[in-house]
Amino acid sequence: MAGNKVETAAGENFKEEAGVSHDRRHESPCSFEEILVDWRGRPTCQPNQHGGMTAAAFVLGLQAFEMMAIAAVGNNLITYVFNEMHFPLSKSANIVTNFVGTVFLLSLFGGYLSDSYLGSFRTMLIFGVVELSGFILLAVQAHLPQLRPPKCDMMASTAGGHHCLGAKGFEAWIFFLALHLVALGSGCLKPNIISHGADQFSKNDSKQFRRLSTYFNCAYFAFCSGELVALTVLVWVQTHSGMDVGFGVSAAVMAVGLLCLISGSAFYVNKPPRGSIFTSIAQVLVAAITKRKQICPSQLEMSHGSQDTGPQGFSSPSASAIGLRHTEKLRFVENGCIRNIQNRTGTSESRWRLCSASQAEQVKILISVVPIFACTIIFNTILAQLQTFSVQQGTTMNTRIAKNFRIPPASLQSIPYIMLIFVVPLYETAFVPIARKVTGKESGISPLQRVGIGLFIASFSMVSAAIIENKRRNFALEFNKSLSIFWIAPQFLIFGLSEMFTAVGLVEFFYKQSLEGMQSFLTAMTYCSYSFGFYLSSLLVSSVNKITSSGPSGGGWLSDNDLNKDRLDLFYWLLAALSLVNFFNYLFWSNWFSYSPSLPPTAGESETGRC
Structure with a gap:
């Protein structure tokens, strides 16, 4: 008894x-539930002087500048790897996707270090310097001829029957060291940028907590702004002034971002680490x-x-x-x-x-957030194609938009961000208030509903890509002419719209499901999804090549350096089918999921995660 x-x-x-x-x-x-300190580790309890949107603005500055630096490198990296380091096209695509995948996978490590030992602010400072050193090393290698293979035209070598000498030995070692420094620094930064900014809004203050969804939209706006500048100005610099200058500019931009972070030190509220999670x-x-x-x-x-x-x-x-x-x-x-x-x-x-x-x-x-996480992997595999094969598509097309001006193929990725610069504020100021009246939810629609909408739209990006690639290939083979590069703009626009829903919804979902002391780690799961998506892309490319090479023709869909000989359109159709199947899989798991009872859904929102 x-x-x-x-x-x-x-x-x-x-x-x-x-x-x-x-x-x-x-x-x-x-409230005593939250342990908050200032940058010196002193307990702070002054809402008017610490935290809020003022403090978050400095973090958003780092978000914009860091994204500007990494996007300028990552989105045009395939051009550098293929044309300067002389790796074959399929291997170049895999190097890029593996690099991006490593960036996002290391976000788990950064989230773990932050929550367990260092805290988000200190983690950002340390790994911001690591990322900066990687940019500097890339710039040095691109500038010094002795650190690169001899100049050679990869397209001409394929047509002429001879092969360019690829990077090996010390050249390859320097290149991959620089990439891994950038990956380590950026990966450990990303989840902490999001979580540290969100930490400035107290969950115990109803007014501040209601602004959390607005903060996530602002973070995505900063992300879009950084991407847009990177894909227009910085990629243009890389194309016209050389990759060494472009990488150097990325290093300078990263330094500005770190200064922005440090400038807000006096305004931050910090959650101290609480030991191994x-x-x-x-x-x-x-x-x-x-x-x-x-x-x-x-x-x-x-x-x-x-x-x-x-x-x-x-x-x-x-x-x-x-x-x-x-x-x-x-x-x-x-x-x-x-x-x-x-x-x-x-x-x-x-x-x-x-x-x-x-x-x-x-x-x-x-455990229950894992299926939701898994359902976004295919979505990020589609993103990998837009940063690799779609950029390479652009190099085979007519890039002239004026008599003396050509658009760099990598800058095509700026098209959705130009759209999103206007759409994201419109979503926050117009769509959310209307949806709030209909649903009664503070954020208009739930994070899971937002993710589901994005996953559905993403399928049409690959449908558009497959149709246009088939048209481009046939036009080149039959008439020996190039389509305008703007024909592939729709696949970027459609995916950009889907990303606005999925990426922001997923970050908000993971942060709001997080337990105290685990915000950075669970937020990092968003980026881990990107990682698995890019790794899956590499696996798909290799597997598709192996399977399709066993046919009577002996050539795989993606086995040639010449896209006119490849069947990229069929690969896009495969991804469209996988994406649609993934969407229906997501519907099942989103209906199975229950929101964290420790974070009650807003008024009018049930505890089930119905999409």
Whole structure:
């Protein structure tokens, strides 16, 4: 009986805390739930002097300048790798997609370091310098002939039957070292830029919390602005002044971004790191596996519900999770909350054998976001094609737009950002207020609905790309003429519109599902999706080449350096089909998902994630 009383009290404590957590959202911004310090590590509780949109503006400055620098390199990198380093076209495309994939994969490492040990501000400073050093090394290599292969026309060498000498040895080592420095720096920066800016808006201040969706739209606007300048001004500099000058300008722009970040130091509120975020998760999973054969009680009161008795490593980074409500999904995780009979007298059990109900709910949240994350991978595989093969498409087309002016093929990627510079503010000022009246949701539509709309639109980008590539190829083979480069603009425009929905919706979704102390890491999952998408692109290119090369013709769809001999249009059709199948898969998982109980949906929004 004594044991049952303790268990019931623990369960009641869990329920009581759930109500407390909800009420605290309306308290002052300096609620004890949040531990905030200034840049010197001193506790701060001055909402008028720290945080808010003023502080976030400096972070948005870094977002714009860093994106400007990395986009100028990444979006035109295939031209440098193919024409200057002399790698074959398919290998050049894979180098670029692997580079971009590595950037985004390393965002998980940056998020982990920030949440566990360094804090977001310090992480951004350290890895901003690492990224800057990579840009400088790229500029040095592009400037010094002894660090590059001898000049050679790759297209002419293919037609003439001889081959250009590709980069190898020390040349290749310098090149890949520079790329990996840029990838490490940019990857560790990205999730912290988003989360540090969002941290300036207190979840305990209802007015500030309502501005969080506006901040995410502003962050995407800064992203678009940086991309636009990179794809017009900086790519033009690379094309007309040389890649060495272009890489040097990227380094200078990155330095300006770091100065912008440092300038806002006095205004930031910072969330200090709270120790390893993985140990506590592992403890919950080990406890659940150890007790996997035990029957989980149907009532929460029968399990260990006290948050206070949980492992220090888990309760510390999840203070706001005290009020998590019980959910019925993924019940196997709750096995770790079951007390052993011999320990029901109050004897403490090992943290690797017993966890609290709140801790189990936290792990449920982490597991339940994985399917949503996985459904965005194909979306980013499409993005990889626009940054590689679509740019190469442009090199085979008529780039003249005036008598003495030609548009660099990489600048085609600026077209959607020109559109988005106007569409994003219109979305925030016109669409959101109208949608808010219809749905009753503060952000107009839920993050999951926003992601779903974007995934659906993305399929049509590849449909457009396939149709135009078929037309371009036939026109070149039959008439030996080149179509205008603007024929491939629609595939960029359509994808740009889809990205506005998917990218912003996904970032907002992950941040709002995050537990205290894990914002940077879960935000990094957005970028990890980009990473897997680019890696999948490399795998698809290699697999498609291997499969299609086994036919009677002996040539794969993407095996030649000449797009007129390849069948890029068929590859685009394959991606369109995969994207459509992925959209229906997303509909299933978005209906299965339940929003985090620790972050109640806004008025009028149910807890299910229906798209």
